[in-house]
Amino acid sequence: MLFPVPRIEGAMLNEQTAPFGLSLSPVQIAALQKQEGQALSRTGRVCFGKSILPRLAAAFAGSPHIQACDWADTLGELTELFYALKRETQDSLSDDELIERMVRTFNGPAQGSTLLLTDFFFMPDETEEEDDED
Amino acid sequence: MKTDLTRLLTRAENDDLRAELLALLRLQAVAYTQGDSDSLPAEVMLELLASLLYTLGVDPAQPQTLAPLYGRDLRPLYEAGCRALLRKTEQARALIQALCRETPPLGCLSLSDTVRSILASLDHYDARFFAHRVPGEIDYQLIDPVPESVQGIDYILLYLSRLRAEMRFLGRFPQHRLLALLDGTNPSWREEIVSLCLSVGANALGLVLLGEDPRRLHIRESERQALLQLFSPLHPLDIENRLARACGSLLDTLDLREAQDADMMRALCRDLAPRIRSAADAGDLSHVFGGFGVPVKAYSPG
Numbered sequence: 001m002l003f004p005v006p007r008i009e010g011a012m013l014n015e016q017t018a019p020f021g022l023s024l025s026p027v028q029i030a031a032l033q034k035q036e037g038q039a040l041s042r043t044g045r046v047c048f049g050k051s052i053l054p055r056l057a058a059a060f061a062g063s064p065h066i067q068a069c070d071w072a073d074t075l076g077e078l079t080e081l082f083y084a085l086k087r088e089t090q091d092s093l094s095d096d097e098l099i100e101r102m103v104r105t106f107n108g109p110a111q112g113s114t115l116l117l118t119d120f121f122f123m124p125d126e127t128e129e130e131d132d133e134d
Numbered sequence: 135m136k137t138d139l140t141r142l143l144t145r146a147e148n149d150d151l152r153a154e155l156l157a158l159l160r161l162q163a164v165a166y167t168q169g170d171s172d173s174l175p176a177e178v179m180l181e182l183l184a185s186l187l188y189t190l191g192v193d194p195a196q197p198q199t200l201a202p203l204y205g206r207d208l209r210p211l212y213e214a215g216c217r218a219l220l221r222k223t224e225q226a227r228a229l230i231q232a233l234c235r236e237t238p239p240l241g242c243l244s245l246s247d248t249v250r251s252i253l254a255s256l257d258h259y260d261a262r263f264f265a266h267r268v269p270g271e272i273d274y275q276l277i278d279p280v281p282e283s284v285q286g287i288d289y290i291l292l293y294l295s296r297l298r299a300e301m302r303f304l305g306r307f308p309q310h311r312l313l314a315l316l317d318g319t320n321p322s323w324r325e326e327i328v329s330l331c332l333s334v335g336a337n338a339l340g341l342v343l344l345g346e347d348p349r350r351l352h353i354r355e356s357e358r359q360a361l362l363q364l365f366s367p368l369h370p371l372d373i374e375n376r377l378a379r380a381c382g383s384l385l386d387t388l389d390l391r392e393a394q395d396a397d398m399m400r401a402l403c404r405d406l407a408p409r410i411r412s413a414a415d416a417g418d419l420s421h422v423f424g425g426f427g428v429p430v431k432a433y434s435p436g
Contacts (some may be wrong), residue, residue, distance in 0.1 A: 002156065002179060006172075046179040049172030055211040086173065094170030 006051040007035035012053050021068050028072040035076045036083075038120070043083040052095065059099045065112020069074040077114040078101055085121060141201050151204050151351050159183055166263050167168035181264060188266040188285050195283070219261040222287040223269075226256055229294040237301040238309055240316070244273040244327045249297075252290055259287060276300065277331050278401030299394040300331045306388040307334065311351040311426075318427030333424050335402040338388075340423045342380040348387055353423045361423060365414045374407035 010029040017023065024032070030054055040047055056078050060066055066074060085098060093101065102117065109123065110116040143151060162182050163174055174182075189212055193199045203211065230253055237245070252270035259269045266285040272293065277300065280292045304312060312334060316323045319333040338348035340361050353361075365373055381399040385391070406422065415421045 002159070002183070040173065044176050045173045046176050047173040048160045048179070050173065051377075083173070087175070091167075091171060091175070095172060096166075096170075 002046055003048050005033060005040065006047055006049070008033050008051045008053050013057055016054065016058045017071075020061040020066070022057075022066065022071045024072055024075075032072065032076055034081065036079050037126050039080045039083040041078075043087045045083055045086065052099075053079060055095065055099060056082060059103050060106065063103065063107050063112065065107065074114060081114060081117055083120070088122075142197055143200055143204055147204050148200070151200060154203075154208050155186070158212060159186055161209075162186055162263065181266070183427050184285075185263055185265045185267075186212065189219060189261070191215065193283075202304055216261045216265070219259075221285050222291060223256050223259050223261075226252070226287060226290050226294060229291065229298060233294060233298050233301060236298065236305055238305050238312065240312065240330065241311070241349065242273075242274070242325050243325055245330070248272055252294070256290075261287075273327050275327060275329050277329050277335070277405060278398050295394060296398065299392065299398045300329075302392075303331060303388070303390060303394065303398065304334060306390065307338075307349055309349060311349070312427040313429070315351050315424060317429050319424030321427060321429070331398070332405065335399070336406055336422055337424065338384055339377055339380045339402075339406070342384045342387070343376065348384050353427050355425075357420050357421055362414055362417070362419050365410050365419070368411075370399040370407045370411045373410050374403050377403040377406055377410075395413070 008029055010024065010026055013029065033051070036047075036051060036053060053075065056125045057075055060075070060078060082098065082102065084097075085131065086093075089098065101121065104112070105120045106112060106117050109120040151431065154309070159179075159182060162185075163179065166178075166182060167174065187194060190203060190208065191199060192203065230249060248271065251273075255269035255271075259265075260267070265287070268286060268289045270290065274297070276293065276296050277298055280289055280296065284292055312330075315331065315333055315337060320326065320328060334351065337351050337353050340353055340357070341348045341350055343364065344357055344360060346357070348423050364376075368376065378400065381396070381403060385395055385399060390396075410419065413419045
C-alpha cells in the first residue's frame with residue numbers, strides 16, 4: 001500500500017456534528033476508518049490526502065433525514081457511496097462537488113435513502129434545469 | 135570523503151528515503167488533482183510514481199539507483215530532472231530534423247507516420263506527471279529495437295538515434311537499387327510495418343561475402359547458390375561470425391564510422407543468422423537474399 005488509510009480526528013469530527021445531536025464513539029470511528037480503507041480498496045483508489053469522513057459528516061449532519069440512532073451506519077454507507085461515485089464519475093467531479101451533489105440528491109429525490117442515492121444521482125437535476133432556465 | 139553512489143541503502147536509510155519519496159508523490163498527486171480530490175485511482179497513482187522515479191533517475195528494478203538520492207532534498211532534484219527531460223525533447227527535435235535531412239525519400243508509410251507521430255507528441259510530452267510515457271506511436275520496427283525497459287523521452291532519443299543509423303545506412307545505396315530490392319522482396323513494403331534495412335543489409339552482406347560491391351544490392355541466382363553452398367555446412371553461430379566479419383568490410387566500403395552503425399550491423403547479423411540457417415536447410419535462400427522487382431500498381435480500368 002502506497003499510503004496508509006488516513007487517520008480521523010474523532011474529537012474534531014464529533015465537534016462538527018454536535019450541534020445536530022450526532023456523535024460517534026471511538027469504536028465507531030475506528031470501524032468507519034476501517035470501512036473507508038475497504039471502500040478505497042474495493043474501488044481501486046488510493047487516498048493520499050485527508051479522510052473523506054469529516055467532510056461527509058459535516059455535509060450530511062444537517063440533513064433532516066439523518067437520525068442519531070443510525071448515524072454511524074449511514075456515514076459508513078455514504079463513505080462507500082462516495083468512493084463508488086468517484087469511480088463512476090471517473091473523477092470528473094471534485095470531492096466537494098461530489099459531496100454537494102450527493103447531499104442534494106439525498107435530501108431531494110432519494111428522500112434520505114442511501115439505497116436510492118445512486119439511482120437518483122445520475123438523473124437530471126430538476127433544480128439545476130430550473131436554474132438554467134432562469 | 136567520497137560517497138559511494140552505487141551502494142545499497144541500509145533498511146533505515148531505505149525507510150527514510152521511501153518516506154521522502156512518498157511525501158513528494160503526495161505533492162505530485164495534489165498538483166495533479168489541482169487540490170480538488172484527496173484520492174486517485176490506484177493506476178493513476180502508480181503512473182505518477184513511475185513518472186517521479188523516472189524523473190529522479192531511479193530504476194525500481196535496480197535498488198542501487200536509489201543511493202544517490204539519500205540525504206538530499208528531493209524537490210529541487212525533481213525540478214532539475216523535469217528541466218533535463220524538457221531539454222531532451224529539444225534534442226529529439228534536433229534529431230528528427232537531422233533524420234529528415236538524411237532519410238532517402240522512399241515513401242515508407244510506417245516510417246513517416248512514426249516520425250510524424252513522435253514530432254507531434256513532443257509538443258504534448260508531459261514531463262510533470264507522465265514523464266515515463268513514451269511520446270508518440272512507434273510503428274516502424276528497428277533492426278535493433280529499443281529495450282522495453284527504457285522509458286519516456288529516453289526511449290525516443292534512443293529510437294531516433296538508432297533510426298538515424300538505419301537511414302544513414304540506407305542513404306549509402308543508390309535509391310533506384312533500394313527501391314528495386316524492396317519491391318522485389320515485399321511488393322507492399324510501403325504500407326506494411328517492415329524493416330527497410332533487413333533485406334538491404336542482407337543483400338549487402340551477401341555481396342561482401344561473395345567479394346562483390348555491396349552497393350550493387352542485386353544478387354543473381356548463381357550468386358544465391360554460391361551463398362547456399364557457403365552457409366549450408368555452418369552452424370548458426372558460425373554463420374553469425376561470418377556475417378560479423380563481413381560487416382567490418384561493409385562499414386568501411388560504405389564509409390560508416392559511428393558506433394551505432396556497427397551496433398546496427400551486429401543486430402542485423404544476429405537477426406539474419408538463424409533465418410539463413412533455416413533457409414539453407416530448406417535449400418532456398420531467396421527469402422533472405424531477395425531479388426529485384428518492380429512496383430505493384432493497382433489496376434484501374436479506364
